[in-house]
Amino acid sequence: MKKLMTSAVLLMAAVCAQAQSDKSPVDAYFTTSEMPDMLKWCPAPPDTIGAAFAFDIMQYMWGKQMRADKERADIAIRDAVYGVDCIIQEFSEPFGMTISKEETPEIYKVLREGTATCDSICTLPKRYYMRKRPFMRFQEATLTPDDEESLRKNGSYPSGHTLLGWSSALLLSEINPDRADTLLARGIMYGDSRMIVGAHWQSDVNAARLAASAAYARLHTSERFLEQMRLARLEFRCKKGLASPAELKAYRKAVAIRAKADKKGASK
Numbered sequence: 001m002k003k004l005m006t007s008a009v010l011l012m013a014a015v016c017a018q019a020q021s022d023k024s025p026v027d028a029y030f031t032t033s034e035m036p037d038m039l040k041w042c043p044a045p046p047d048t049i050g051a052a053f054a055f056d057i058m059q060y061m062w063g064k065q066m067r068a069d070k071e072r073a074d075i076a077i078r079d080a081v082y083g084v085d086c087i088i089q090e091f092s093e094p095f096g097m098t099i100s101k102e103e104t105p106e107i108y109k110v111l112r113e114g115t116a117t118c119d120s121i122c123t124l125p126k127r128y129y130m131r132k133r134p135f136m137r138f139q140e141a142t143l144t145p146d147d148e149e150s151l152r153k154n155g156s157y158p159s160g161h162t163l164l165g166w167s168s169a170l171l172l173s174e175i176n177p178d179r180a181d182t183l184l185a186r187g188i189m190y191g192d193s194r195m196i197v198g199a200h201w202q203s204d205v206n207a208a209r210l211a212a213s214a215a216y217a218r219l220h221t222s223e224r225f226l227e228q229m230r231l232a233r234l235e236f237r238c239k240k241g242l243a244s245p246a247e248l249k250a251y252r253k254a255v256a257i258r259a260k261a262d263k264k265g266a267s268k
Helices: 002-018 051-066 070-079 084-095 105-129 134-138 145-152 160-175 177-197 202-219 223-239 245-266
Strands: none
Touching: 051 070, 051 134, 051 177, 051 202, 070 084, 070 177, 084 105, 084 160, 084 177, 105 160, 105 202, 105 223, 105 245, 134 145, 160 177, 160 202, 160 223, 177 202, 223 245
């Protein structure tokens, strides 16, 4: 774990500041209304008088203690930057390959569109519960003060960042199952960062991991997603030198088709 944390810090310091947000439209695999409705199956956030909330408070205190570890606190702050561009920087090292729009377009595409689709599952419960975040309840500062104004207007339950991190870990583990342990460990760390920052309760994080798993299962009912995952796995095998001649030929054909489509789109 220590090695993973150190690698993440060095990687982010080198490249995350240069990451540019991809503003192109996301072609989601499902709409929000087509995703499983969390209000119908996921437990509500705990009330403020029971044992579950007492545990939330204990975990909030744990998060504050973790801020004393500057290395871990720095990772938590970097994890607070929401979006696929910083996700690929955080997860490239545990994935075992640098992920980018230019070098691994098929992996990038399925990661961007897949996680965006998963993210939509939290839209309804966030709006319905509008749960107060821990920093609001305790009137204390977070590690990301610039985010606090927007966070106050956004429900705490479930954690959107955790949902992004866990769905990313699941998706990348499917592409490179040999690194699943490391990827899932990073996915867990990503959710824990939300408590260290002070933006979420433990129960927010737990619900988000459950939601991400449900959303990711839903993705597998999309033929378009399954085809894009096939291309992503093919791209990974080719980049790693694991592909058979037939796989390499299929990948080159896919690259040519993508280039032709991109050129046609650019000329419009």
